[in-house]
Amino acid sequence: MKKIFSLLLVIACMFALSFSAFASSDFSPMAAGFGDTQDTAFPINLTPPGEHFDMSLSGPDDVDWYKWTNNTGRHKMVDLLLMKFGEGIYDVAIKIRYADGTETSKLYIEENDTVRWAPNLYIPAGATLFFVVEPKVFISPSEIYQIFLVDVELK
Numbered sequence: 611m612k613k614i615f616s617l618l619l620v621i622a623c624m625f626a627l628s629f630s631a632f633a634s635s636d637f638s639p640m641a642a643g644f645g646d647t648q649d650t651a652f653p654i655n656l657t658p659p660g661e662h663f664d665m666s667l668s669g670p671d672d673v674d675w676y677k678w679t680n681n682t683g684r685h686k687m688v689d690l691l692l693m694k695f696g697e698g699i700y701d702v703a704i705k706i707r708y709a710d711g712t713e714t715s716k717l718y719i720e721e722n723d724t725v726r727w728a729p730n731l732y733i734p735a736g737a738t739l740f741f742v743v744e745p746k747v748f749i750s751p752s753e754i755y756q757i758f759l760v761d762v763e764l765k
């Protein structure tokens with residue numbers, strides 16, 4: 611009887627371990643160490659209309675940097691939108707680095723409930739748009755944010 615109990619305990623522990631491993635990797639497999647600085651900004655593509663890039667912040671000190679370089683050979687007008695679900699509130703700031711290497715300061719997008727919207731950002735040929743998602747109110751790593759970075763001509 612004791613042996614059976616021990617075996618059950620081992621199985622229960624194994625199940626608990628595998629479950630917790632699954633749970634932690636389920637929500638945000640790339641969140642830890644993802645885009646934590648401007649230098650390690652994640653290169654994102656323009657999102658087709660209606661599509662979005664989903665990610666989550668792993669903690670109250672986590673930030674996620676992204677970048678998009680305009681290699682189209684001509685200027686581009688883009689809309690940047692952050693949609694956030696859940697109780698947490700995230701800010702977004704942008705920076706533009708021009709082809710000659712000069713760069714703007716960090717510019718925060720106006721607060722609008724859980725949405726951050728920056729329409730009609732003019733990105734010259736060869737320039738890079740950086741943006742960073744920062745937690746203003748952090749609740750949980752399971753809360754997903756969505757990024758829309760849309761070519762205005764395709765809207």
Ligand SMILES: [Ca+2]
Binds near residue numbers: 672673674675
């Ligand atoms: Ca990060």
